[in-house]
Amino acid sequence: MLNKKASEGGRRAALLAAGLMLSACQPPLPDTLRSGLVYCSEGSPESFNPQLVTSGTTIDAISQQLYDRLLDIAPGSGELLPGLALSWQVSSDGLEYRFTLRPDVQFHRTEYFSPSRPFNAEDVVFTFNRIMQDEHPFHRQGGGNYPFFQSVDWAALVNSVTALDEYQVRFTLNRPDSSFLSNLATDFAAILSAEYGAQLLVAGTPQLIDSKPVGTGPFRFKEYQKDVLIRYYRHRQYWRELAKPEQLVFDIVPNNARRMAKLFTHECDVVAFPRVAELGLISKRPDVDVQESTSMNVGFWAFNTTKPPFDNVKVRQALALAINRDAILQAVYFGHATRANSVLPPTSWAYNDDLAITGFDPKRARELLKEAGFANGFSMDIWAMPVQRLYNPNALKMAELMQADLAQIGVRASIVSYEWNSFRRKLGANEHDSVLIGWSADNADPDNFFRPLLSCSAAQTGTNRANWCDETFDRLIGQALLTADQKQRRSFYMAAQQYLSEQMPLVPIAHSQRFQALNSRISGVEINPYGGIALAGATKEAP
C-alpha cells in the first residue's frame, strides 16, 4: 500500500511540478501574510456590535479588535485608564459625569464607509442614546435587547447623555452609582460612529450597522463568512500604537480536537480554550506554549433558598461543610484553579481576607444537620449544567464527587441534567433544589459579582440561582453603590461577604484560570481578566 502511495505521490508531485518548483524559489511573502495572525476560535459571533451580546465567543472576536471604549481597565490592577476619554470629573453628589474626549481619533475607513471627521461627542451621544432611547432610529435594530445594560439597570440609572461641545460629554444619572465608570469600561460599552449611522439611514439600510461594523479600534472589518472565518485588516490611522499584525483572521473551528490539530500543523497561531485535560500533552510540544491567566470568575453551588429544607441556614452550612473542595479542584479543574472562599476572587480589591474558611468537616456537618432536625439526612437533587464553561469545566463529574461526599452525612443526592436551553429555562422557573453553575465578571467592579447574582432584583429577573432575597444583604450592596469612596465601599463589601459566608445561599467552589494555547513564535497576546482577548500587540517571529 505504502509503496503504491509513494509512487502515486511521486507522480502527483511531477504533475504539479510547476507549482512545487515554486517552493524551491519561494518569493518573499508579502507583509499581509508574514505578519498575519490566525486565531482559531470556538464559534461564530452572533453580531458585530458588543452592545447586543453577552457571549464570550462574540466578545473575544469583536470588542478589543474593532472598538474602543471611553475608559479602559488595567489588566493587572483593575484600575481605570483613559481610553477615548482623556479625563473625567464627577460632581460632588455623584450624579454628573463630565468626560473630555480625545481629539484626532479616526474611525475605520472601509469599502462601505469613509469618515469625513474624527471621533467627537456626537458619537458618544449616538452610542448611548441607541441603548436608552426607544425612539432612537437604531434602538430596535437587532431586536432592541441590550443584555448587559439591562442587567445593570442602565435605563433607570442614566437620565441623559449630552454633548456640551465637540469634545465634552455629560452623563446625568438619576442616582449615584459607583460602578458607573467600571461599566463604561466594559467590552460592551464600545463607541459607534454617528456619521456612519446617518449614512446608513440615508441609504435606507440601517440593519447593516451591526453586520458591517465601523469603530475606532486597532483593526478594521474586511469580511465575514458565517461558520468559516472573520477577516480584519490593520487600522492605519489608529490613535494608539498601530496593531502589529497587518491582517487578523478568526478561523472558526468549533471542534476541540480539530482546533488542536490545526495548532500542531501551524495553521492556527493562537487557539481558544484548549481542553484543560489536554494541557499536559500540549505543553510537551516544543513548538507550542500554553498561556495561563487569571480570570475574574467563580464556580459555585447554589441552593434554592425558597424550597425547604434549603430555607434553613443550618442545612446550607452543613452541606457546605460536607463538600471536599480540594478533591474537586484536582479532579475537575486539574489543579488549574484556586479554591474559592468568597464569591469574589482574591484579586479583587474588595476581597475579604478575614473570612472564616469553610473547610471539609463531615463531622461538624452531621451535627448541624441534627440541630436542624435532619438527623437521618434527606434526599435532594443536584442540577449539573450540561455545558463546559471556564468556571466549571465538568459539572457532571463535580456532581458525582459531591454525591459521594454527601452520602457520608446521610444526604442522598441525585444528579439532574437537561439540554442547555431547557436547563436554563427550568432554572429560571426555580424548579431546582440546588445547582452547579457559575459567573464570569464583565468588569473589575465588585458589584458585578453581587448584584447580578444575589440581589432581590436578580431573583425577580431570574439570574439569582439561589432565589435569595435578603434585606440586610441588599442594603449592604446598595449602600456600597451610593458612595464613591473606595475605603467606604470596601467596608460595605467586606460586611456583605461576611454575611454571605454566614448565610451560605451558595457555596463558592473555585476561581479558575483561563488558558490559551499558542505557537511559541507568537508573543504579545493579552487576555483581559474582565473579558475579551486583545490581539493588536501580537507579533510573530520569523521561522
Added chain:
Amino acid sequence: MILYLLRRLFLLGFVFIALSILAFSLAYLFPGEAWQNFSGLRDVPAAEMQEVIARYRLEHGYLSQYLAYLGRIFSGDWGLSFASQQPLLKEMLPLLPATIELAAYALFISFVIGIPLGIAAAIKPDGLLSKAISALAVAGYSIPVFWWALLLIMVLSLGLGWLPTAGRIGVLYEINQVTGFMLLDILLADSPHQQAALYNALRHLLLPTLVLATFPTTVMIRFTRDSMLEVWEQSYIKTARAKGLNRAQVLYRHGLRNALLPVIRQIGLQFSTLITLAMITEVIFSWPGIGRWLIDSIYQRNYPAIQAGLLVVSTLVITVNMLTEILHTLFNPLARKR
C-alpha cells in the same frame, strides 16, 4: 448520430423529471408542513399565510403544485435554508465548484496512475509486478476512505507537519471568488502574492485529492488490466503480431484503443461512488463543498436544503453519466450503429 444525441437528451430530461418529482414529494414526506419545506420559512404571520398558500398553490392539486415547483426551480427560486434563512441557490452555487474541483482532480489522478499501472499489470499477467499491482489495488479498494484519510493526516500533517489538515487555502490568503474553482480564481486574481497562494492552495489540495483518488484509481487499475487481457486474446491482435508489428506497436495501435473503450464508460459509472466518497472526504478535510453542506443539512434537519442538495447532486451525477455515455459512443462506431 444526431438522432442518437436527441434520444439521449430526451432520456436525460425524463430522468430529471423523475428526480424532480422525488424532490418535490420529499416536501410532503419530510416532517413539518409542506409549505415550510418548500419555502424554508419557519413561521409566517397569519396575514401572510394566504399569500404563501397562493404562491405554492397549496389549495390546488398535486400536479398543479408540482408544475409550480418546476417553475420555481427553473426561475432560480429554491426557497430559503432553515439554518441561515439565506436563498438556497445562492448558498449552493459557490459550493458546487469546490466539489467538482476536488472530484475532477481525483478522477484525473486515477487516470494518470490507474491506466498505466493497469497496462503494466496486463503485460505479464503472472509476473511479480502484475501480482504486486493487483495486491495494491485490492488493498486500496477495500480500505475505508475515512480511515485512510485519518491515517494520512496523522502521518503527513500531525506527525511530519508537511501538509495542512483543513480548508482549500490558508486563511490569510484573500482570494476573490469569481469562478469558485480555487486554482482558477488564484490565476485570475490580480494579487502580488499569486505564486505563494498557488503553492499554498496546491498543498491544501494534495491530501484530499490523494484520499479521494484512491478508490477510483484501484478501479481503473483492475478495469484496465481485465480489459487489456481480454483484448490481448482477440484474433486481430494475433493477426497484427503475425503481420510483423512489434509488441509496442500492437499495444498502442490495436490493444490500447480497444481496451480503453469500456474504461471510458467506467468513469460515468464510478462518478456516483466518487461523489459519495467526496462527501466523506469533504467532512474530514473541512472542504467547503456541497457534500459537507448536505451532510450538515442532514444533521440540522434542514429539509429545504436536503431537498435542493439532493436534486443538485443527483442531476450532476446523471449529467456526467450521460456525457461519458455520449463520449463512449463517439469513440466507438459499433455502439453508434446500435
